[in-house]
Amino acid sequence: MSAADIHSVPASTAGTAEAGLLPTIRLAWRFALREMRGGLSGFVIFLLCITLGVGAIASVNSVASMMSEGIAREGRAILGGDLRFQLVQRELTPEEASYIDGLGEVSRTAGLRSMVRTGDGSDQSLAEVKAVDGAYPLYGTVDTVPDAPLSTLFKERDGRYGAIAAQELYDRLDLEPGAVVRLGNAEVELTGVLTREPDILSDGFAFAPRLMMSREGLNATGLVQPGSLVEYDWRLKLPPTNDPEAIADAAREAFPTSGFRIRTAEDAAPSLQRNIDRFSQFLTLVGLTALIVGGVGVANAVRAYLDGKRPVIASFKSLGAAGRLVVLVYLFQIMTIAAVGVVLGLILGVIAPFVTANFLERVIPVAASASFYPGALAIAAIFGFLTALTFALLPLGRTRDVAATALFRDAGATASGRLRWTYAIGTGVLALSIAGLALLMARDKQIALTFLGGTAAAFVILRLVAVGVMALARRAPKVASTPLRLALGNIHRPGALTPSVVLSLGLGLTLLVTLAIIDYDLRQEVGTGLASRAPNFFFVDIQNAEIDGFRQTVEEAAPGSTLDAVPMLRGRITKLGDQDVATMEIPEEGGWVLRGDRGVTYAAEEPANSTLTAGEWWPADYDGPPLVSFADEEARELGLEVGETITVNVLGRSITAEIANLRAIEWQDLSINFVMVFSPNTFAGAPHAWLATLSLDDGRADRSNAEVAAREKQIVNTITNAYPAVTTVRVKDALDAVNGLIAQLALAIRVAAGVALVASILVLAGALAAGNRARVHDAVVLKTLGATRVTLIKAFATEYALLGLATGIFAIAAGALASWFVVDRIMSLPYIFDWTVALATLATSLVLTVGFGLAGTWRILGQKAAPILRNL
Incomplete structure (x- = not known):
């Protein structure tokens, strides 16, 4: 909208706008629409920032909704029934079996881990063995090659039962069907x-x-022995009129001490759902961070746009327009542009589930049926509008009370006008609304609060860094180099780019440094640190009668090595004091102890790899009421103290034990550790197996990887052939699996961090573009005074390099501090600072600042002096 358009509006009309809010809004909307006809150049960065942040939030939540709906839709197939009863280490009693059989159609399965060996005993592989009955599956289908009924594939032929296996097992043992x-x-x-x-x-x-087979086939293997670590499941298909939740509650009341874990189709895959919720929460917060970083770009764009509208604003005020009218005119324009960005971001959110559906089905075996998710899109839209309004309000507020004379005379008036407290309070309220919405959405409030607090602190610290850099430049000694002197002056002069550049790049680079160092330390710890400290093997399901012979076999197969063995049972905590775990809200921290079965053991003496932090160990000949030693950290997270009681269901028997002491446990070395260690008299006469670890002699460090692998394979062959029912876990294979999981998570997190970095780059580009107006005047005046283009290029390049260097150093320091806190304090792992990450970050910062800076100022250097000087 031009000044001529303003003059065409009668002054009385402007006065009418003062009469009430509604006429003012109507008039402002008319002016806003008329002015937007001339185009809205300079808002590309604004649009991209809003689109990127809204698109990230909408996409993450839409994909998470798709996965959650898929789990809910296929809940019965995923669970295997309408209701599922689970026990560990024991079968049903006749009374329990009769009760469950009377509820509906039942499918019985048993699962355990065991070693599958080639026919000649030369090779073996760990397998997840699942034995099913003729009713399996009650819901869903089992797909096989060849396509044949399970009864046919599992049929006994020539004294051998049939089994089917995943392709991975065939690959590991180099076998073919048959x-x-x-x-x-x-x-x-x-x-x-x-x-x-x-x-x-x-x-x-x-x-x-x-590896899947029939129940009869499993019985023939002899793997199921008293105390064997076997999980038994009974899946039920209920009549349509029955309520699974009501039946589950009735079963718990009928058998309060059975130790059943009962799940309905609504709780088909709780672990997966928790991971989906947590990961989507994290990615949503990263997307929100990108949106907030983009908000800085919004503020820069609005400030630059209003600066370019000085003649129009001056005309408004000269004709008697109130400050409120001016603010509304440009607020309508800005929010209209924000609406376009929000719509573009929502389009990305709508597309995301359709793009990722096929990929997710290959990763997670759930039918991902992409659809339209209005809830996820609404949340993203609200975040987008709130962010745009929050960051636009301050520049608009400064414009309201700038006098017309100042607008005509002072190029920087829009940036320096005084700000009414109402706009500052409004901005604060909007910022708190964004934080409150993020907390309301979050599953884990503490993580969300920490994330938001960290983001807010980063903004404050980055502002202080910018102030510090400007102060250092202001106090720098005079130098003979003209380009350097100009660069230092540009860093600290009024309206300098320093705050915008430091803020733009600082947060994105800090996030990248933090994640890169965490990823590096995790890989180092899992791939090298743990491998050097952990035992070579775990052995499970060693029977009581076999433990002495097993020790002898291991000594002969691996002389000089260390074998540690302890008795092990499985139990589930059912009560903390008098509080039933099934009815309590399980906390996020330490809650894993209460979910499902835990390994438990007994010992007369304190374990060597733990340290008492409270209480005393029981005497070796203790024969009183059951006592238990609990892990210190987990006890604190669950609110347990010495003297309190816990109730654990083991083999269908509920045991209430008093907490005699707390132990600090070193979980990182993968040695044998238990959350709960009971006094020996607690499980007198209970059937159980043994768990053992084997650490080979230190001579392995002098051998090549191939020699170590060959020796380990020989040991496993010897032990497995001598004790075929014992399950052997090679620690290196487990660490390789963990490394693969870490790689997948790291990729997803890096993509999310990349979104934040892209937002930072957009804001940087916007900040540099916003400063071009002042740069034009500076360049023209300097050229008039005799400066050459080469001198100006050197000055600008030096300025951008110094800003990039300061930002990069801050990002390295802040990223190192944040990663240390996560790795050392939260993960309790050794912290290693990777200088490669630091140098790469510094190089990235310099390339971005110098590259974008020179790209933006190159056009400025070619400006003619006369047109610019006439307007000064």
């Missing part, structure tokens, strides 16, 4: 490849490839 393998004490024929298992998600994390 091969004969040994499982426990029996030979099993692999009759097909398992390509789809409908309820695999409800079985938890798969540590090894699946």
